[in-house]
Amino acid sequence: MTASAREEIDSAIKSNDIMLFMKGTPQFPQCGFSSAVVQILDYLGADYGSMNVLEDQEIRQGIKDYSDWPTIPQLYVKGEFVGGCDIIREMFEQGELRPFLAEKGLITAEA
Numbered sequence: 001m002t003a004s005a006r007e008e009i010d011s012a013i014k015s016n017d018i019m020l021f022m023k024g025t026p027q028f029p030q031c032g033f034s035s036a037v038v039q040i041l042d043y044l045g046a047d048y049g050s051m052n053v054l055e056d057q058e059i060r061q062g063i064k065d066y067s068d069w070p071t072i073p074q075l076y077v078k079g080e081f082v083g084g085c086d087i088i089r090e091m092f093e094q095g096e097l098r099p100f101l102a103e104k105g106l107i108t109a110e111a
Ligand SMILES: N[C@@H](CCC(=O)N[C@@H](CS)C(=O)NCC(=O)O)C(=O)O
Pocket: 023, 031, 033, 060, 070, 071, 072, 073, 084, 085, 086, 087
């Protein structure tokens, strides 16, 4: 990973309590997996930062190296890698995602 990619990723993760590395933007996701995570975060009323990895191949590869995770999307919460689409969807469906984010003061505990 290039030093500039690492710096950009570090900075995005540090400055956003919830940070989503995705394909496309929340308004215009360009992959169904990214879209699914956006829909879940929006449903929960989460405030999150996002980065479109399709705009920068160094970030697209860099985030995989950074997290040691082979795919996009990738969700970070308070500096910790939480997972990709399958993990986020599973946490949501099991009713675990709202309390996970609420305990960190990032969303309300109730809808
Ligand atoms: N099972 C994955 C699905 C995501 C996925 O397979 N992403 C692929 C296709 S969008 C990917 O990022 N491939 C590498 C790449 O496009 O750089 C998850 O839980 O997030």
